[in-house]
Amino acid sequence: MRREVLRMERVTCIGQGRELLNNFNFQMFEGEVMGLVPLDSYGLDEFIDCVVNNRQLLYGRVYIREKLVNTYEVRPRAKNNVYSILKDENLIQGLPASDNVFLIREGYRGFFINDSIIQKQLKRLFLEVGMKINTKKRVKELTIFEKYILEIIKADVGKADIVILRDIGSSLHPEDIEKLKTVVQYYADRGLSFIYISARTEELSRLCDRVSLMSHGRIIKVLEHGKIKDNLEKHYFFPYQLLEETESGAREEGQKIFRCENVWFNSIQNMSFDVEKGECLLVHDYNNFDWKDFIAVLSGEKPRKGRIWWENKGRRNARRDIAVILENPVETMLFPQMSYEDNLCLNLDHRIGQLWWSRNKRKSIARELTGREITCKVKDLSLKEKYELIYNKIQLQNPKIIFCMFPYRNVDVKTQQYTNKFLKRYLSAGIAVVIITLDMMEGVALADRILLFGKNYSRMIFDKEEFEKIILKGSEVDSLKDTTERKKNDKK
């Protein structure tokens, strides 16, 4: 019989004045890869906080390896030996990979360090999972996939009870996900347990032994391996997909409002594309551009080569014709110390004079937009209200074009749909939207054109219909590149 590694019994947590985990029951076993699908955003962070940090409970008990680690009666101070991977935030970028794995961990008591030994050990660990890396490299020089594998190895070396992988597939290429599956399976066979949080059917059905569906802070269903794909799509994702089928109007053919011409700036190399008024351009990047560099160029940094042009471009984006929605906007785009109305009106002062002189003016704008008076602090708003605030702020700004950075990464199904709703609203108002994504299927429903940045700076552009035909034929990404290179390689 397999040993139980995690059990959560009737766990209830409150936060921001509401129950974020509500009678939450969860159970997983040693060596199991358990998927977790957040159908909404309720309680996901709290779930992780409970498992990793023994967050204060209002009710319930948490057991790890059959030992009671947290209960509503007493809150223990110690953290659990649970390793959570979200991006590469657990690694020290400036240190070599071997140091990160062997030295930078709790309980390491060595004094003298023999670099060659630890590098050899790390090399061996990578070879065990069928990978080769230069172990002398600093973490910042590794690819994102190598960083994830490094973190999994680090978790195993640290004898973690559970490893939480939080939507890491969203930043990986399809071929890397296949490799990830091999690595996860290898460690699962050795007894390491994984919780894989994602809202992507493909990944979940490929990687997970079972999948738990979470909604409103509860587990509503547990699906066995064979039933994951069918059940998820038919019974849980289908209602969301139905909502998608609407047209975006007000598109005016041919009028270019933005051009990026052979731009070179740090990681951005020879990037070219243009955007028409009111269109939705889906940009899919295989080339590992650091999009922060692109934002820097949009914000006024001078590119090394090439240029960026948009209508009425001054020295800077003074008229705010360009808007950017960053990845995970509720964390990255709000000013928690400012009031709701100040957050809302921050991008509006180029359109309305004396805006900052009168608080009543700002309040009335907020009231008109939301239909009610919001007095609480921005950090106390619900997730939906925060998204609403950000998207309304952009709408008030009234830009000509919006760059939306990885809007579907690390979000639940409901938020994905909510994001799409707003993007559609922008499009119907004649605002062009550029969606930057790593997953080819994300955002296709909205896109008018799809732009792929391939490896070695190649690029391809498709119409939506053409792209859908290719997808229907069932061709994989690589063959898709081959066939379309002949057909529609954009040589601009």
Add this chain to the structure above:
Amino acid sequence: MKKEMTGEKSAAMKAQQRKNFIAKYGSLIALVIMVIIISLVKPRFVSFINLRNMFRLASINGLLAVGMTFVCLTGGIDLSVGAVMGCAGMYSAYFAQESMNQPAIVAVLVGVAMGLVIGTFNGVCVAYLKVPAFVGTLGSMSIAKSLTYLLTDAKPIPKLSESFKYIGGGMIGGVLPVPIIIFAVILAVCFLLLYKTRYGRYVFAVGGNANAARVSGINIKKIIATVYILSGVLAALAGVITSARVTSGVTNTGEGYETDAIAMVVIGGTSLAGGKGRLWGTVVGIMLMVCLSSGLDMLGVGAYYQMMVKGFVVIMAVMLDSLSSD
């Protein structure tokens, strides 16, 4: 269980409200309690003359603290304000000597110009050359000190013109000291700037979330540079007033004032991480530090012990702020 949860929820909310209240008004409450206690022990503490002296002292420190508030709101720090104050004081005193035969306004403008130049240097270093604020302003502190000593080879400058001395020692209507009037005007202007203009909102935005501010179309480099310029100018003005008040240019003017200014800002509830703070809090911080100093003097506490007490007050203020934001 439902009832239990509702009770827990309201208790948690009440505790949070209490914490917020303490964070917001803790310094003010401490100031009021301190004034009451000291005035009970030493009734002379609340006499008109003593209050006037305290306000006069506060007006000089206050100029530094107000400038520092802007800098801290962007997440920066300006360690050069004390040195800039000394430098500007010396240069203005140099031009205010009776032998120079210059109108007072020339001396004032020279002093303020020194602050403007060093402030601009700080701003360019931090915003455009990406030198960390701590290092950049530490460097300019040294430069400003060097400029001060070079002017007169570290000798004081005596015999200043009467019109210049009026800036520091004059009284409006024989009652209200000129430095207090200057500080009140500057404070009012800074209030308007911070709370009623686009610039002020951008200062909060840059400190609160620089990335988001940048994608919102805010020129963050310009905002950061300007807060250092403002801080430099206000420090220089404080230096000019000090020279006029002590009726001579002294090379060690402003020494250690930067730490006092930072303490006042922190006591006032402004976060050194940026984005959070209030100008009225800084005013409370200024008054708290000045009252503490004056009160301890009256109670006969030695200067060395006073430093210790001030240190504890600053740590307490930051601790309360951290606890409330937990």
